[in-house]
Amino acid sequence: MKICFIGAGSLGFTRNLLTDIMSVPELRGAEISFMDINRHNLDMVTALCQRDLDANGIPTKINATLDRREAFKDANYVINCVRIGVLEGFETDVNIPLKYGVDQCVGDTLCIGGIMYGQRVIAELLDFCKDMRETAAPDVLHLNYSNPNAMATWACNMYGGVPTIGLCHGVMGGEWQIADALGYKREELDYICAGINHQTWYISVKKDGEELTGKLLEAFEKHPVFSVQEKVRIDVMRRFGYYSTESNGHLSEYLAWYRKREDELAGWIDLSAWIHGETGGYLRDCSGRRDWFIQDYPNAMAAPPKKYDGTDRGSEHGSYIIEALQTRRPYRGTFNVVNQGCIINLPVDCVVEVPCYVDGNGISVPSVGMLPDGCAAICHQSVNVQRLAVRAAVAGDAWLLRQAVLLDPLTGAVCTPREIDQMVDEMLIAQEQWLPQYADAIAEAKKRWAQAEKNGTLIPPREYTGVRKV
Numbered sequence: 001m002k003i004c005f006i007g008a009g010s011l012g013f014t015r016n017l018l019t020d021i022m023s024v025p026e027l028r029g030a031e032i033s034f035m036d037i038n039r040h041n042l043d044m045v046t047a048l049c050q051r052d053l054d055a056n057g058i059p060t061k062i063n064a065t066l067d068r069r070e071a072f073k074d075a076n077y078v079i080n081c082v083r084i085g086v087l088e089g090f091e092t093d094v095n096i097p098l099k100y101g102v103d104q105c106v107g108d109t110l111c112i113g114g115i116m117y118g119q120r121v122i123a124e125l126l127d128f129c130k131d132m133r134e135t136a137a138p139d140v141l142h143l144n145y146s147n148p149n150a151m152a153t154w155a156c157n158m159y160g161g162v163p164t165i166g167l168c169h170g171v172m173g174g175e176w177q178i179a180d181a182l183g184y185k186r187e188e189l190d191y192i193c194a195g196i197n198h199q200t201w202y203i204s205v206k207k208d209g210e211e212l213t214g215k216l217l218e219a220f221e222k223h224p225v226f227s228v229q230e231k232v233r234i235d236v237m238r239r240f241g242y243y244s245t246e247s248n249g250h251l252s253e254y255l256a257w258y259r260k261r262e263d264e265l266a267g268w269i270d271l272s273a274w275i276h277g278e279t280g281g282y283l284r285d286c287s288g289r290r291d292w293f294i295q296d297y298p299n300a301m302a303a304p305p306k307k308y309d310g311t312d313r314g315s316e317h318g319s320y321i322i323e324a325l326q327t328r329r330p331y332r333g334t335f336n337v338v339n340q341g342c343i344i345n346l347p348v349d350c351v352v353e354v355p356c357y358v359d360g361n362g363i364s365v366p367s368v369g370m371l372p373d374g375c376a377a378i379c380h381q382s383v384n385v386q387r388l389a390v391r392a393a394v395a396g397d398a399w400l401l402r403q404a405v406l407l408d409p410l411t412g413a414v415c416t417p418r419e420i421d422q423m424v425d426e427m428l429i430a431q432e433q434w435l436p437q438y439a440d441a442i443a444e445a446k447k448r449w450a451q452a453e454k455n456g457t458l459i460p461p462r463e464y465t466g467v468r469k470v
Contacts, residue, residue: 001030001326002137004075006068006128007082007146008034009041011048011293011300017079018049020319022058022308026327027319034064035071042066044297055305068131075136077322080128081145084120085434087286092430093117094283099461100423101414103259105249105274106282108147109198110382112411115389115404116427118151120434122393125152129160141325143167143318144336150197150351153336154390158349165363166336166351167317168197170245178205178243181219181226182212192355193245194343194368197336199254199382200245200353201375203368216243229270232258232277240374245353249277254382256409262464271469279466321358328360335363343368345376350383381409396437398428398445422459425449 003021008014014034021027034049036042046064053060065071072078083090093113094104107113125146132140142164146152153166171193179186184207192204205212220226220234220243227234232252237243244251248269252258258268269277274285306312313319317333324331332355339352342365346352357364371379385408392400405411405420415423425445428435432442452458 001027001077002033002075003027003030003077003079003322004033004035004071004136005079005081006035006071007080008064009036009038009045010081011041011045011297013081013145014045015049015052015300015306016314017081017316017318019052019306019308020313020316021322022053022056023310023313024319024323024327027322028058028060028308030060032060032062033071033075034062035066035068037066039066041293044293048297048300051301052306052308056308058308068128069135072128072131072135072140075132075140077141077143078128078132078136079143079145079318080125082121082124083146084124085117085431087290089117089120089431089434090283090286092427094280096427096430097411097423098280098464098466100419100459101260101462101464102411102423103262103265103279103414103464103466104253104410105259105269105277105279106253108282109150109250110148110254110385111408112405112423112427114148114151115385115401115408116431118148118386118389119393119401119438120431121146121148121152122155122390123435123437125156126160126394129156129162132162141165141321143321145318148197148386149336150353151386151390151393153197154338154349154351154386155394157338157351158390159394165321166197166353167321168336168353169316170198170250171200171334171353172315173247174200174202174243174245177226177230178202178216181223182207182215183219192368193334194352194354194371195245195375196346196351196379196382196386197353198246198250199379200334201242201371202245203242203372203375213242229272229276231268231270235268240378241372242375247275247277249275249281252277253410255378256413259410260413262466266467269467271467274469277467279468281469284469321363324358325360325362330357330359332357337363337365340365341367343371343376345370345373346379347383347387350386381407385409393437396435396439396441398424398438398441419459422452 093107097112149166156164190206274281320331335356388404
């Protein structure tokens with residue numbers, strides 16, 4: 001068996017995932033391949049992980065390569081955690097929209113930032129899929145951690161021809177919060193969480209068969225921490241009846257109501273940590289950690305190796321899926337999969353995040369049935385944007401891209417159609433190096449921009465800075 005990591009030059013994520021896999025004795029004979037476009041980072045991660053392997057007495061030698069097809073060759077599992085455009089692309093996702101008044105905390109899932117990130121990621125992932133079809137094992141399974149997760153997973157399944165499961169840990173985080181708010185341990189509660197990635201809803205929370213969802217609002221409103229840090233999520237629960245996954249910052253930018261007025265935003269967010277809603281918070285956090293990898297690497301090498309006895313195993317789904325498929329030990333997790341009727345009041349072609357079961361027979365997706373009407377309506381708004389954005393990315397169609405941006409809840413609440421046209425042109429031009437499918441559209445955007453500059457008809461930037469941590 002061969003497991004390939006693409007985008008492996010991440011010091012923490014790759015090492016932790018490999019530790020998870022090697023914590024399963026039956027998986028320790030797997031061939032491991034690391035691939036990244038950054039040789040320096042790749043070499044550091046490989047050296048650190050190889051030291052862990054050697055210290056645990058595992059004879060596996062990691063094959064580290066810059067050649068994607070070599071990494072994919074005969075792979076049974078491809079774990080993808082790439083970020084196309086890295087920090088430079090991410091800066092344009094956040095900073096250009098802010099000039100037009102579109103205030104994002106994260107910008108990697110929906111809103112204009114998530115839509116443009118999707119254009120970059122999908123173009124690259126379809127190339128990945130082509131290489132997987134040609135070089136990987138016939139039964140290769142693609143485990144996608146890249147955002148925007150729903151869009152990327154949708155594109156790979158519908159257009160890439162490679163079975164793809166999207167993985168995210170947001171549902172688990174919400175489970176911990178709910179247990180804390182209700183005064184239980186997480187393992188004491190039974191959850192059903194369903195929806196779309198980053199907009200998934202805890203439609204059932206039970207303790208010994210007793211339904212507790214009706215008690216959640218009061219529990220969160222009285223919680224000394226969550227009542228301060230999760231104001232948007234609590235307000236959505238107050239209005240729609242169910243708690244939603246992801247952070248206050250994430251959820252606030254997927255909806256039309258909370259981030260469109262600078263003078264009201266401060267009342268919905270908390271600046272104790274970026275994830276609670278700070279303007280450009282995740283970008284600030286990532287920028288501050290730009291050199292963390294290099295600085296922390298000597299410390300990681302000086303620290304004791306990871307233990308493969310299970311004590312250092314994390315909760316990410318990836319290793320548990322591989323374990324269940326290879327050993328037949330059952331696993332239940334919440335994954336992103338093509339709907340195909342699992343949630344009957346969401347479109348069959350969209351990607352939903354739902355409870356799944358894995359064993360030696362494969363990955364099974366039970367029927368969830370109907371989401372509550374209000375929750376489904378919110379998801380529908382996002383699905384409509386996702387579908388247009390995916391089709392735009394696949395075809396390099398700027399007309400569809402503009403439609404996706406126009407229909408995005410927050411962007412549409414803030415910007416006029418003319419502002420959106422100019423913003424999309426500016427972002428296409430700024431991201432040209434990562435958008436080969438838009439070559440013709442970018443050439444036209446450059447002409448329009450130059451003509452508007454000449455005529456003095458460019459819309460000036462707004463004096464908008466958002467709410468930031470000092």
